[in-house]
Amino acid sequence: MIELLVTPFVEFAFMRRALLGVVLLSMSSCPVGVFLMLRRMSLAGDAMAHAILPGAATGFLLFGLAIVPMTIGGLIAGVLVALGAGAVSRLTVQKEDASMAAFYLISLAVGVLIVSLRGSSVDLMHVLFGSVLALNDEALTLIAGISIATLAALLLLWRGLIAECLDPLFLRSVSGIGPLVHFVFLGLVVLNLVGGFQALGTLLSVGLMMLPAAAARFWTARVDTMCLLAVAIGIASSTAGLLLSYHFTLPSGPAIILSAGLVYFVSILFGARGIVRVLLTRHRHRTA
Amino acid sequence: MAMTDASLTFSDLTLGYGSHPAVHHLSGPVGRGSLTAVVGPNGSGKSTLMKGIVGIIKPMAGAVKTAPGQRLAYLPQQSEIDRSFPARVVDLVGLGLWPKRGLLGRYDSQDREDLRHALDAVGLAGFEHRPIDTLSGGQLQRALFARVLVQKADLILLDEPFNAIDAKTTADLIALIRHWHGERRTVLVVVHDLELVREHFPETLVLARRAIAWGRTDEVMRPDILARARRFDEAWHDDAPWCAGHGPQAGHDHAGARSAPVAAAAERGRSA
Structure with missing residues (x-):
């Protein structure tokens, strides 16, 4: 048993690198996912994942399959879309869901167009789905940097994020920090999706962000606990996904996300606030 | 003038x-x-x-x-409070410490004492750890008055x-307002x-x-x-x-x- 779980990581450097990559990624993108979910922006993560495609594709078009230009490109595209959508929602009557949809759809079309200018569909597959088993030093350094920066920003802005989620109008009445918190947070979303796309691709990196968060919601009613739990679920599903991928020769990205998906379904059913618990306690009540 | x-x-x-x-x-x-x-x-x-x-x-x-x-405290007619957000009463009322503590200041024992006192004053003693989605309309309004208290504006x-607030709660909240008036x-x-x-x-x-x-x-x-x-x-x-x-x-x-x-x-x- 232990052999099945440990040997792949002991024997193969690429497995160790992959593990380090997804653990670092889980530590930062899972708490970001918790706040996205609590702000009812779960699908915004998905939109942003699409939005970074043209930037990554431009980097790819100009420099080939190289991590740094593709990351910087993705970052620029993501920030542009986040700022554009955020500005439209704050300055006009349109709400953020609509402006975000408009911006990311345009961005996605541009991205597909750019990729088709050069690459074959294999290249497109790589950009869309990543390759966690081929993380080089550059990619790992980048992910580590993103992880540390994200955790630092989350700790600094924690109180502001809570206030902006819980009662934005109140925050506006006591402080002008609300918009800053919102945009920095959107920046963190982009940063973590970009960090994840080398490992999991632009489309699946949002899965590692949202699924552990969505699962953690069924276990606790405290935000801090929820973030820690999401990280734990993220790390566990990443490890499980890598092992499944190794033993059954499955593609690693989907194996990781599906492991998180399994945790999500188990949480819906058996979580502290899950279906079974609610059914069992429905007919019991106290006198006051 | x-x-x-x-x-x-x-x-x-x-x-x-x-x-x-x-x-x-x-x-x-x-x-x-x-x-x-x-x-x-x-x-x-x-x-x-x-x-x-x-x-x-x-x-x-x-x-x-x-x-x-x-210092200004504002209680809007239609609050934008997300009642489904996983927060407790003490978290909501604690937002009132923002003018004093800002983004990074630590809450000290005096702050916790102020929070407890504010909840006491609005008749919500013992509600500290209740999730906000379990509060009634009147209880939420009391909590928001507690937050105004904490703001020391x-x-x-x-x-x-007093919209959709019963007579008892209205009387309690009016008493608070008169108390504020008394404090100039x-x-x-x-x-x-x-x-x-x-x-x-x-x-x-x-x-x-x-x-x-x-x-x-x-x-x-x-x-x-x-x-x-x-x-x-x-x-x-x-x-x-x-x-x-x-x-x-x-x-x-x-x-x-x-x-x-x-x-x-x-x-x-x-x-x-």
Whole structure:
């Protein structure tokens, strides 16, 4: 048993690198996912994942399959879309869901167009789905940097994020920090999706962000606990996904996300606030 | 003019949406430590005035001047509180520590004591760890008053705080407001219940886009003035003429806003 779980990581450097990559990624993108979910922006993560495609594709078009230009490109595209959508929602009557949809759809079309200018569909597959088993030093350094920066920003802005989620109008009445918190947070979303796309691709990196968060919601009613739990679920599903991928020769990205998906379904059913618990306690009540 | 005694001064303040004013050329001081009811029919600009004071809506013309160094607490009519957010009562009330602690300041034992005391004062002792999605409407309103308490503000704006609140809770909250008044905090409350106004509020502003009357409650709450406010036409007219001047000396009708009680209030402001 232990052999099945440990040997792949002991024997193969690429497995160790992959593990380090997804653990670092889980530590930062899972708490970001918790706040996205609590702000009812779960699908915004998905939109942003699409939005970074043209930037990554431009980097790819100009420099080939190289991590740094593709990351910087993705970052620029993501920030542009986040700022554009955020500005439209704050300055006009349109709400953020609509402006975000408009911006990311345009961005996605541009991205597909750019990729088709050069690459074959294999290249497109790589950009869309990543390759966690081929993380080089550059990619790992980048992910580590993103992880540390994200955790630092989350700790600094924690109180502001809570206030902006819980009662934005109140925050506006006591402080002008609300918009800053919102945009920095959107920046963190982009940063973590970009960090994840080398490992999991632009489309699946949002899965590692949202699924552990969505699962953690069924276990606790405290935000801090929820973030820690999401990280734990993220790390566990990443490890499980890598092992499944190794033993059954499955593609690693989907194996990781599906492991998180399994945790999500188990949480819906058996979580502290899950279906079974609610059914069992429905007919019991106290006198006051 | 005894400007130092004004907590808040409106000068020719016009607030609105699009090109349509919701508050039209409002001028006058709100005395420091005063307790004022803002009354008027629906759509008469009461909430807009509150938002204008907070700064959420920028003036189309004129200005609101708050005395420097004042802390402001604002309880909106329609809060944007996300009741499904996983927060406890103490987290919600704890937001009131923001002016003191900001983004990074640590809460100390005094802060925790203040929170406990505030919950005690609104009758929510023991509710600290209740999730906010389990509170009733009245309990939530009590919690929000506790947050105002924690803010220790000098200027307190409450927009229809007694909506859908039962008599017991209303009485408790009124007692808190009177307590604030006793502590010389400036309080403005949008109220619909005129009996409450007559009983508890020394000063009243009758608003119907412009100020119909503003002064001592017993002078302002006269049948003829209230009837005038009721006749107010809240509709916007796209063919309404453009308001020509923006100065107080502009050539359009300000007769209503310059009625006797306002003059009396201004007189008192000077003598205070």
